[in-house]
Amino acid sequence: xxxxxxxxxxxxxxxxxxxxRELLDQTMSLPQEAFQWHMLSNDPLYERYSDEQRxxxxxxxxxxxxxxxxxxxxxxxxxxxxxxxxxxxxxxQSKPLSADRVVFAQYVxxxxxxxxxxxxxxxxxxxECQDNEHDMSRDAVREVLIAHELFHYLEHRxxxxxxxxxxxTTTHRAGPLRLRSRxxxxxxxxxxxxxxxxxxxxxxxNVYDVLLVRLYEPDAATMILDNIxxxxxxxxxxAIKAV
Ligand SMILES: [Zn+2]
Numbered sequence: 001x002x003x004x005x006x007x008x009x010x011x012x013x014x015x016x017x018x019x020x021r022e023l024l025d026q027t028m029s030l031p032q033e034a035f036q037w038h039m040l041s042n043d044p045l046y047e048r049y050s051d052e053q054r055x056x057x058x059x060x061x062x063x064x065x066x067x068x069x070x071x072x073x074x075x076x077x078x079x080x081x082x083x084x085x086x087x088x089x090x091x092x093q094s095k096p097l098s099a100d101r102v103v104f105a106q107y108v109x110x111x112x113x114x115x116x117x118x119x120x121x122x123x124x125x126x127x128e129c130q131d132n133e134h135d136m137s138r139d140a141v142r143e144v145l146i147a148h149e150l151f152h153y154l155e156h157r158x159x160x161x162x163x164x165x166x167x168x169t170t171t172h173r174a175g176p177l178r179l180r181s182r183x184x185x186x187x188x189x190x191x192x193x194x195x196x197x198x199x200x201x202x203x204x205x206n207v208y209d210v211l212l213v214r215l216y217e218p219d220a221a222t223m224i225l226d227n228i229x230x231x232x233x234x235x236x237x238x239a240i241k242a243v
Pocket of ligand 1: 148187191
């Protein structure tokens with residue numbers, strides 16, 4: 001049906017055309033919390049968390065991301081120095097070999113980080129991002145992608161103790177029984193908090209999740225933006241009336 005996209009199990013969503021400028025402005029106007037709620041809403045067990053649990057998960061994940069950012073900032077040095085310090089095998093490739101979905105960057109245990117430059121090259125089409133008041137250059141995006149993956153390396157290093165890999169919360173109750181589950185989305189929330197803190201960004205690095213998707217699937221980018229706002233507003237009704 002033209003203009004309509006059906007998401008399985010969800011009502012039909014009207015997709016509106018969104019220019020790069022519109023997408024950039026609207027995405028940049030959202031606070032980091034909006035993206036955190038959205039990342040949490042992608043968790044497979046999201047519906048099972050209470051409002052109180054959701055807020056605790058976000059706070060813990062954002063907190064540990066910032067804590068690790070402080071650790072890396074204390075090292076001093078530039079990005080290359082930091083990668084050297086952790087003995088990260090960094091490389092760039094044009095595209096992932098198995099291209100069944102778009103991947104911007106990846107971490108492979110124990111210490112390999114790859115950035116896929118095809119996305120960065122396409123990103124340079126956005127003149128809106130090149131002469132922005134913030135540094136949203138190709139290299140700024142590359143640094144965000146690396147920072148995100150570096151956090152996954154640090155999580156792997158500290159997998160026995162880090163909260164993102166060890167926190168469990170009650171998700172099922174049956175009589176006296178309680179089933180406690182890990183929260184998969186914590187890693188992503190923490191990785192973005194880490195990237196923001198380490199790189200000292202005064203905007204959310206999650207804006208690239210939307211902007212980079214638009215390079216491949218313009219409608220999907222608009223849907224993600226709408227979804228971020230919807231999830232944030234549902235959970236924080238007073239927060240973004242004006243956005
Ligand atoms: Zn990740």
